[in-house]
Amino acid sequence: MARLGMVIDTRKCVGCMDCVIACKTENGVPDGHCRDWIAQRLQGTLPHLRLTITSERCNHCDRPPCVSCCPTGASHVHDYGQVVLVDHDKCIGCKACLAACPYGARFVHPDGYADKCTFCIHRVERGELPACVSVCPTHSMYFGDLDDPESEVSRLIASRRHFVLMPDAGTGPRIYYLE
Amino acid sequence: MFEIVTTRANPMVDPSLHVWGWEIPVYLFLGGWVAGSMVLTGYFLRQGRRPGATSVSRVLPWIGIVLLSLGMGALFLDLEHKLYVWRLYLTFQPSAPMSWGGWILILVYPVLLLGALASVPPDLLARWPAVARLAARLNEAPAAARLGTVSIVAGIALGVYTGILLSSLGARPLWASAALGPLFLVSGLSTGAAFAHVIAGDAQEQSTLLRADNLFLATELVLIGLILIGLLTASASHAAAAGLLLGGPYTAVFWVFVVGLGILLPLAIQLLVASHRIPHTVVPALLVIGGGLALRFVIVSAGQYSHWISQ
Numbered sequence: 001m002a003r004l005g006m007v008i009d010t011r012k013c014v015g016c017m018d019c020v021i022a023c024k025t026e027n028g029v030p031d032g033h034c035r036d037w038i039a040q041r042l043q044g045t046l047p048h049l050r051l052t053i054t055s056e057r058c059n060h061c062d063r064p065p066c067v068s069c070c071p072t073g074a075s076h077v078h079d080y081g082q083v084v085l086v087d088h089d090k091c092i093g094c095k096a097c098l099a100a101c102p103y104g105a106r107f108v109h110p111d112g113y114a115d116k117c118t119f120c121i122h123r124v125e126r127g128e129l130p131a132c133v134s135v136c137p138t139h140s141m142y143f144g145d146l147d148d149p150e151s152e153v154s155r156l157i158a159s160r161r162h163f164v165l166m167p168d169a170g171t172g173p174r175i176y177y178l179e
Numbered sequence: 180m181f182e183i184v185t186t187r188a189n190p191m192v193d194p195s196l197h198v199w200g201w202e203i204p205v206y207l208f209l210g211g212w213v214a215g216s217m218v219l220t221g222y223f224l225r226q227g228r229r230p231g232a233t234s235v236s237r238v239l240p241w242i243g244i245v246l247l248s249l250g251m252g253a254l255f256l257d258l259e260h261k262l263y264v265w266r267l268y269l270t271f272q273p274s275a276p277m278s279w280g281g282w283i284l285i286l287v288y289p290v291l292l293l294g295a296l297a298s299v300p301p302d303l304l305a306r307w308p309a310v311a312r313l314a315a316r317l318n319e320a321p322a323a324a325r326l327g328t329v330s331i332v333a334g335i336a337l338g339v340y341t342g343i344l345l346s347s348l349g350a351r352p353l354w355a356s357a358a359l360g361p362l363f364l365v366s367g368l369s370t371g372a373a374f375a376h377v378i379a380g381d382a383q384e385q386s387t388l389l390r391a392d393n394l395f396l397a398t399e400l401v402l403i404g405l406i407l408i409g410l411l412t413a414s415a416s417h418a419a420a421a422g423l424l425l426g427g428p429y430t431a432v433f434w435v436f437v438v439g440l441g442i443l444l445p446l447a448i449q450l451l452v453a454s455h456r457i458p459h460t461v462v463p464a465l466l467v468i469g470g471g472l473a474l475r476f477v478i479v480s481a482g483q484y485s486h487w488i489s490q
Binding site for chain 1: 277
């Protein structure tokens with residue numbers, strides 16, 4: 001079974017927010033909310049500063065705390081690619097998953113259910129790339145099977161220095177950032 | 180320097196990081212109070228007090244039904260997808276404390292109802308012979324003791340789960356303590372005992388409840404100390420979470436309202452009452468109840484404020 005993940009090259013990302021707009025358009029994300037966002041991390045002391053731009057979203061963790069805390073099974077790991085999804089008709093809106101996610105990746109949809117990035121599973125199951133990956137003008141985003149050593153994402157992780165967000169939280173995030 | 184600028188706009192999470200408002204602390208407080216009352220009711224039933232006799236265990240189940248219903252009302256108000264609440268009872272998710280809680284509440288209500296039924300005078304039930312027989316049966320020694328045991332077990336389950344519910348959410352370091360469940364249980368016992376010793380008509384029961392409350396309050400202090408030590412000796416994120424109560428924005432409200440007015444002052448007053456230096460008064464009970472509510476508000480609010488310090 002595939003284990004889908006994403007690799008994002010922070011040396012190529014310019015923070016243009018095309019990924020954010022593409023996601024909102026593709027998924028009809030309501031005003032005031034977003035499933036992905038851009039963060040800029042500025043580190044160091046003048047004149048030695050380093051700026052890292054990251055396109056962030058649900059990390060589709062290997063050990064997703066949002067799934068284990070869900071009282072109805074609405075939050076689940078999908079058979080296809082082990083993507084973490086929410087079944088809207090099972091969600092009671094208790095917000096335990098919002099409290100459990102260290103990335104703050106979830107929000108309550110105005111219709112009442114918990115919502116977040118789906119890795120555009122409806123596109124991926126058709127053989128297409130997630131909307132954010134497909135529109136990136138600098139080609140900084142890669143998507144594929146992390147369990148396949150020959151996939152582009154696996155080869156990038158094997159060959160380049162990289163980091164994940166909040167590794168200490170122990171959730172096993174599946175979005176890797178190339179340094 | 181390390182500065183993060185983010186373009187996201189997620190009002191449920193940023194900038195306050197608060198997903199739960201007043202409803203959850205109120206539910207946790209009322210649920211804890213009912214849990215404590217059930218354990219105390221069970222204790223008196225097992226001690227041979229009959230539900231129909233002049234005992235505080237005659238009143239507590241009725242009050243428990245009212246308090247739990249109010250608490251569950253608050254819980255329902257918190258749900259964002261209210262019409263789908265029945266989904267909770269189409270499944271059991273063993274890894275989710277909230278699922279355990281949903282089913283524990285299903286167990287708690289019948290136990291409270293049986294306790295309440297047993298306290299109804301027989302002449303009021305004359306029109307319903309089957310119900311009257313059940314009430315009479317519950318007043319017999321073995322059945323009353325069994326009801327007491329079930330009441331204690333259900334009460335402990337209800338009290339502990341509210342703490343485990345929070346501590347299982349690993350994204351909030353302040354809640355990452357196995358002692359949070361016992362703390363909420365003991366706080367519920369303390370609230371239940373404080374209320375019960377005010378309404379108790381029997382002098383012996385009142386004395387027992389007062390002394391028990393002093394023990395619960397002292398245990399609360401120990402558990403709070405253990406939780407803070409555990410956080411301070413864990414990772415930087417956990418130490419920073421403890422810092423919210425030790426110099427951070429929640430310091431004053433925690434030490435003044437939870438520890439000072441909610442535990443230390445009532446403990447001091449009740450110790451004087453227990454040693455017969457001052458007459459029995461309602462003041463410490465009110466302080467304990469207020470302290471229990473403040474504890475839930477501070478822990479829920481500060482817990483949501485705490486987060487992982489990491490890239």
